Amino acid sequence: MKTNNQLKSLSIFQKAILSLVATLSIFLASVKSFAQSVPEKVEVDVNTGGDAVWYGQPWVWVVGVALFIVIIIAITRNNNSRA
Incomplete structure (x- = not known):
């Protein structure tokens, strides 16, 4: 498996960063799904x-x-008395 060999060749720091990114991605996905849940019905009269x-x-x-x-017509009409 090429992926398994690639993971073995990573340093400890790279593995820590990779696991941090994976954890953060899962956390953000769960936050996104929680934010999409339907809230209780609230009626606001502005x-x-x-x-x-x-x-x-x-x-x-x-x-x-x-x-x-009317103002636009008065401004743009051709008035021959000023010519």
Whole structure:
């Protein structure tokens, strides 16, 4: 076995590093699997006051986009009176 001969030729320091890396890899794999477990169901209500902020209202966005389009049209249209 080539792998067995390679392990025999390693120094003590290299074997210690190899075993440390293997142990750390197994530990990190178990931590990863533990982190993926399903936690208990937690419900959080971020809107505690009941009042939404002004920029969260859809009509504000509609008015803002319409105003933006009107401003862009006014700036970019060809005005022949200045020519």
